[in-house]
Amino acid sequence: MILALLLAVPLSACAACAVSAVSAVSRRRSVLEAVNVTAFAITFLLALAVASQVLRSGAISLWNGFLYADALSALVILLNAAVALVCSVYAVGYLREDQRLGALDGEVGSHGAEAKLRMYYSLTPLLVFSMLLVTLANNLGVMWAAIELTTLASVFLVTFYGKVTSLEAAWKYAMIGGVGLSMALFGTLLTYYAGHKFPGSEGVAGLNWSILVGQAAQLDKPSMRMAFILVLLGYGTKAGLAPMHTWKPDAYSEAPVPSAAILSVAVLNCAIYGLVRFYVLTSRCLGAQYPGSLLLLLGLFSMGIAVPFVLVQKNFRRMLAYSTIDQAGMMVTALGIGGKLAAFALMLHMTFHTVAKSLLFLSAGNIYQCFKTDLFLKLKGGVLKVLPITGAAFCLGTMAIVGLPPFSLFQSEFLMIRAAFGTAHFLVGALFILFGLGVFTGVTLHVSGMLLGTSEEPRAAWHPWRDTPIAILAVILIVIGFWLPSDLLELIRRAAEVVSP
Amino acid sequence: MHTLQDPEFGNKMVTLMAALVLVLQIAMVAQRWIVTNIRLFAAQSFLLAAIANTIAYYNHAPHIYVAAVLTLLAKGILVPIVLERLVARIEIRQEIEPIVNIPLSIVISGGLTLVGYVLAEPFYRPEEAPGAATLGHNALAVAISLFLIGFFMMINRRKALTQVLALLCLENGLFLAAISLTYGMPLIVELGVLFDVLVAVMVLGILVYRIRETFESMDVSRMRRLRG
Numbered sequence: 001m002i003l004a005l006l007l008a009v010p011l012s013a014c015a016a017c018a019v020s021a022v023s024a025v026s027r028r029r030s031v032l033e034a035v036n037v038t039a040f041a042i043t044f045l046l047a048l049a050v051a052s053q054v055l056r057s058g059a060i061s062l063w064n065g066f067l068y069a070d071a072l073s074a075l076v077i078l079l080n081a082a083v084a085l086v087c088s089v090y091a092v093g094y095l096r097e098d099q100r101l102g103a104l105d106g107e108v109g110s111h112g113a114e115a116k117l118r119m120y121y122s123l124t125p126l127l128v129f130s131m132l133l134v135t136l137a138n139n140l141g142v143m144w145a146a147i148e149l150t151t152l153a154s155v156f157l158v159t160f161y162g163k164v165t166s167l168e169a170a171w172k173y174a175m176i177g178g179v180g181l182s183m184a185l186f187g188t189l190l191t192y193y194a195g196h197k198f199p200g201s202e203g204v205a206g207l208n209w210s211i212l213v214g215q216a217a218q219l220d221k222p223s224m225r226m227a228f229i230l231v232l233l234g235y236g237t238k239a240g241l242a243p244m245h246t247w248k249p250d251a252y253s254e255a256p257v258p259s260a261a262i263l264s265v266a267v268l269n270c271a272i273y274g275l276v277r278f279y280v281l282t283s284r285c286l287g288a289q290y291p292g293s294l295l296l297l298l299g300l301f302s303m304g305i306a307v308p309f310v311l312v313q314k315n316f317r318r319m320l321a322y323s324t325i326d327q328a329g330m331m332v333t334a335l336g337i338g339g340k341l342a343a344f345a346l347m348l349h350m351t352f353h354t355v356a357k358s359l360l361f362l363s364a365g366n367i368y369q370c371f372k373t374d375l376f377l378k379l380k381g382g383v384l385k386v387l388p389i390t391g392a393a394f395c396l397g398t399m400a401i402v403g404l405p406p407f408s409l410f411q412s413e414f415l416m417i418r419a420a421f422g423t424a425h426f427l428v429g430a431l432f433i434l435f436g437l438g439v440f441t442g443v444t445l446h447v448s449g450m451l452l453g454t455s456e457e458p459r460a461a462w463h464p465w466r467d468t469p470i471a472i473l474a475v476i477l478i479v480i481g482f483w484l485p486s487d488l489l490e491l492i493r494r495a496a497e498v499v500s501p
Numbered sequence: 502m503h504t505l506q507d508p509e510f511g512n513k514m515v516t517l518m519a520a521l522v523l524v525l526q527i528a529m530v531a532q533r534w535i536v537t538n539i540r541l542f543a544a545q546s547f548l549l550a551a552i553a554n555t556i557a558y559y560n561h562a563p564h565i566y567v568a569a570v571l572t573l574l575a576k577g578i579l580v581p582i583v584l585e586r587l588v589a590r591i592e593i594r595q596e597i598e599p600i601v602n603i604p605l606s607i608v609i610s611g612g613l614t615l616v617g618y619v620l621a622e623p624f625y626r627p628e629e630a631p632g633a634a635t636l637g638h639n640a641l642a643v644a645i646s647l648f649l650i651g652f653f654m655m656i657n658r659r660k661a662l663t664q665v666l667a668l669l670c671l672e673n674g675l676f677l678a679a680i681s682l683t684y685g686m687p688l689i690v691e692l693g694v695l696f697d698v699l700v701a702v703m704v705l706g707i708l709v710y711r712i713r714e715t716f717e718s719m720d721v722s723r724m725r726r727l728r729g
Contacts, residue, residue, distance in 0.1 A: 141690030148697040155704050159711070167712050168724040174705060175664060179655060182671045185694065186648065186678065193624075193682045207687060222623050250727040 002053065003060065003067045003136055006046045006077070010084075010129040013039030017122035029099075029114075032121040033092045039125060040085040043132075047081035050074050051491055061138065061210070068138035068210050071494035075347060076135045076273045078491070079354045080266040084128045086469045090362050091258035093465025095120065097369050098256070103161065119156060120256065127153040127262065134270045138208045140277070144181070144188050147238060147274060150267055151177040157259040158251050169250035176237060176247045184234020184274075190227035191281065194220040209277055216284035228282040228291050232275065232298065239271035239328045241298045242305040249309075249321035253374065257365030260317070261358045264324045269350060272331050276346075276499055279335055288338040295336030300431050302329030307438035311445075316367070317374045319446060320360055323401055326439050327353050333432065334416045335499070339423050343499035345415035347492045352400070352408040355480065359473040360397040366390040366470065367450075370460050376446055382455025389467055391451050393474040398447045400477055402440040408481045511559040515681075518552045519643040522677065523614065526650050526670065530610050530657075531603055533596050538666055539584045542673075546576035549673055552640065553680050562684050568691045572676060575695050580669065580702050587706050588662065591713045599657045606657060610650050617646030624682065640681035647674030659720045661709045665702070672698055 016035050051074040053060055059070040069077070095117060098104050104113035130149035137143040151174065158170040192207050195215060205211055212219070237244040252260045275295075282291040306326035313319040331353075334346040367383055367390060368374050384391035400407035413436065420429035484492075525545045532538050550573035557565035599606060621642035651671035658664055672694075679686050686694070716724065 139687070139690065141686055142693055145690070145693030145697050148701070152697065152700050152704050155708065159708070162711075164715055165727055167708070167715055168727055170708060171661065171712060171724065172727075174701075174708060175655075175668070178668050178701060178705075179652070179671070182648075182668070182675060185675055189675065189679050189682065189686065192686060196683045207690065253727075 001062065002046060002049055003062045003069060006043065006050060007067075007129060007132055007136065009039050009042050009046065010125040010132065014122050014125035014129060017118060017125065020118060020122075029096075029117055032117060036088045036121050036124065037085075037092065040081070040088040040128070043128065044081040044085045047074075047078045051078045052487070055487060055491060055494070059210070065138050065205070065208055065210060066142075067136045068208075069136055070210075070498055071491055072273070072276065072347075072498040073135045075351070075491050075495040076269050077132060079269055079351060080128070080131050080135070083262060083266045083354060083358050084124075084131075086358060086473060087258040087261050087362070088124065090261075090365070090466055090469045091120070091124070091256070093463050093467075094256065094258055094365055094369070096465070097463070101369070101372075116160065120160065120259075123153055123157055124259065124262070127157070127259075128266075131266055131270050135273055138210055140188050140191060140207045140209055140212075142207075143209075143274060143277070144185055147184070147235070147270060148181050150270060151181065151238070154255070154259065154263060154267070157263075158255045160256050160259070161254070163254070165250075166254040169247070169254040172247040173251040176244065180234045180237025180244055182234070183230045183237075187227040187230030187232075187234060187278070190223045190230065191219075191278070194223035194227065194285075209281070212281055213284065216281050219281070219285045221286060224282055224285045225290065228278060228286075229294065231278045232291075232294055235271050235274040235278070236298055236332075239268055239275065239332070240302075240325050241328055241332060242302040242325065245302065245305070245325045248325060249318040252321040252324070253315060253317040257317075257361055257368065261361035261365075264321065264361060265354050265357050268324060268328055269354065272328070272335075272350065275332065276335060280499060283338070292336045292338045295332050296425070296428055297336075299329045299331075299333030299336055300428065300435070302326065303333065303432070303435040303439075304329075307435055307442065310439050310442035313442070313446065314376055315374050316376060316379075316446065316450065317361075317364055319443065320357070320364060323360075323439065323443060324357060326435070327357070327401070329435075330413065330416065330432075333428065334419070337416070337419050337423055337425055337428065338500065339419060340496065340500050341415060341422060342419035343496040344493065345412050345419055346499070347495045348415065349409065349412035351488070351492060352412055352480065355473060355477050356397050356400040356407075356409060359393055359470065359477055360401060362466075362470050362473065363390045363394040363397060366463075366466055367394065371457065376450055379450055380455065381449055381451070381453025382457070383451045385453075385459065386455050386457045387460050389462075390470060393470045394447070395451055396474055396477055398443055400481075402443050403436060404440075406481050408477070411481075508559055511555055514555050515552055516639045518548050518555070519640040519677070519681075522548050522552070522673075523643045523646060526647055527607060527610050529666075529670065530606050530650065530654060533603070535588055535597060535660075535662060536585060538597070538663065539581050539588070542666060542669060543577055543581040545670075545673055546572060546580075549676055549680075550577060552677065556680055556684060560684055564688045565680065565684055567688060568680075571691070571695055575699055576669070576673070579699070583702060583706060584662070584666070587709065591662075591710060597658060597660065597663050600659065601657055606653075609653060613649040613653060614642075614646040617644075617649055618642040620645050640677055644674050644678035644681060647671075647677060650674075661705075661712050665705045665709065668705075669698070669702070 054074040061068040104116050130146050133146035155174050159166045240248040306322045309322045334342045400409050403410045403413045417429050525541050529541045550569045553569035654667035
């Protein structure tokens with residue numbers, strides 16, 4: 001029941017905002033904002049309830065196993081719902097500021113600010129709904145359809161400002177995503193083929209993950225071999241693994257900042273989630289060696305490709321996008337290393353990355369709106385003077401994301417490296433450290449130049465809608481560096497057990 | 502036995518129609534005009550629905566009928582109408598202007614068909630599933646070829662709208678693979694996929710329209726502002 005509610009809340013918020021044009025009262029901006037924030041607050045509470053129920057009584061399912069939530073789903077749902085809530089609060093302040101600055105008016109002939117706001121406030125719940133469906137769908141085909149829906153729901157968020165560059169970014173995003181996902185669908189189809197000979201696997205149940213995982217050892221091996229490659233390429237495109245990453249910096253730098261944060265954090269979590277589901281099936285069918293080496297290849301390549309692009313980057317939102325590519329590479333590498341420790345490190349990393357990267361994107365949004373540029377060259381430093389809280393938060397987030405101790409991501413990355421050396425992946429461990437150092441150098445170099453120094457801009461005032469979420473995230477980031485709530489830790493541990501029992 | 506009930510006859514029909522589907526695909530590669538391309542796509546979707554019907558009939562799988570009818574309505578009728586109206590509305594020059602010239606494109610498509618047959622080989626195991634179940638093993642090879650040629654069309658074309666068509670061809674290849682490998686995916690999945698295809702066509706259609714308005718052209722190779 002609770003699972004159905006979880007899906008119903010964002011969907012009804014989407015419908016409510018989409019039809020709000022009909023009446024004059026509901027057309028007001030404050031109504032749209034209230035609907036979004038309330039819906040995401042309820043979604044977050046429901047996600048908490050799902051997580052606690054999964055912790056108490058194990059996996060739950062609904063409608064004959066159509067919806068299914070184990071610890072892995074519960075963890076991803078919890079993280080994504082939290083991101084959605086934080087971003088919805090931030091979006092209120094961000095879009096109001098945009099409207100005040102006239103950024104929503106656009107050129108003549110395009111939609112007015114009101115239509116744009118309505119589009120934003122109805123597409124975001126749709127995006128959140130599709131992400132929840134990804135994690136709740138038991139059927140791998142339905143999961144595919146939901147992942148495709150995340151792309152379709154977010155294309156018009158990328159074209160939000162209607163600039164020439166946003167159209168280019170959206171086109172790349174839609175086409176590369178579409179081709180990638182068609183490969184993933186082929187992989188899903190082959191997985192269905194690999195298991196369709198078993199009795200009782202006719203119809204919907206034949207693609208249900210919870211059933212397939214029990215029969216994984218008897219699945220047809222050649223088909224699974226091909227299926228995994230296709231799914232890895234497909235969902236890897238969605239996760240932005242190199243060499244299919246080219247849409248990512250464009251989409252993230254063109255979308256409004258709260259959407260970019262959702263895309264960069266929550267949608268990434270969904271893509272990694274999809275890969276994990278197929279990894280479990282494939283490793284139980286063919287052994288961990290085969291999928292592991294493919295994952296390591298793509299993961300390390302993504303980490304490696306991020307290094308030069310971060311080093312020469314001129315734009316801080318694009319730099320964040322390359323950092324996300326690097327982080328996605330890390331998570332995939334951890335999955336590829338295999339074993340208990342690496343699986344635990346992966347789940348831990350996903351949790352920490354969710355907090356740190358949303359903090360970074362939201363603070364970057366504040367900096368962008370204050371200085372009206374996202375180029376390092378025009379910014380010329382002084383962020384800490386003009387925006388003390390945002391600047392400090394950005395600094396914290398940066399230190400966390402490059403893996404400086406005592407911040408949380410240091411712990412998970414350290415665990416990953418330990419797992420790599422512990423399972424005799426010496427080259428992997430060495431490259432991991434090397435690429436990590438490269439990104440560290442690039443990011444700290446750019447960010448220190450941006451934050452320090454002086455600026456002629458006057459000191460900005462406190463914006464409650466935009467600064468509160470940032471302050472809360474910053475506090476959470478510091479706290480989880482030293483202490484994780486025991487329930488959350490238990491959930492992470494159980495999620496890791498789904499990957500590697 | 503009546504000819505219509507003979508599985509051998511069904512097998513031949515499926516092979517014949519699959520061959521026609523492949524011919525249409527190569528015709529699309531060779532065609533210069535966008536509107537003709539859209540109509541070829543409609544004919545191809547129509548044939549796919551017919552293949553699905555035949556397989557449903559000989560394997561007594563009623564849920565494939567539903568998939569076949571939906572495919573016919575969505576990809577055979579609705580999508581082509583939407584695309585043709587889009588072409589009329591944006592008043593583009595109707596030529597496709599591929600990057601690789603047409604004779605060479607056809608040769609490449611032929612090569613990709615060969616690759617499709619090689620890749621489909623391991624999935625053909627007549628000893629495991631005798632009788633009617635071998636229906637359409639040729640269809641799988643054609644499906645993989647459609648998929649590969651779709652990829653090639655995607656790379657080979659510069660205009661936004663023709664790239665959308667290439668994406669739809671990829672999807673047609675997937676549908677054919679699904680019905681020939683497993684007699685279709687579960688209905689709920691089929692519905693989800695079809696829904697996504699329809700939404701994707703609409704989303705991409707709007708995007709094409711706005712690109713045309715902004716860039717005065719649909720040539721995506723002109724979009725090069727975002728780098729690095």
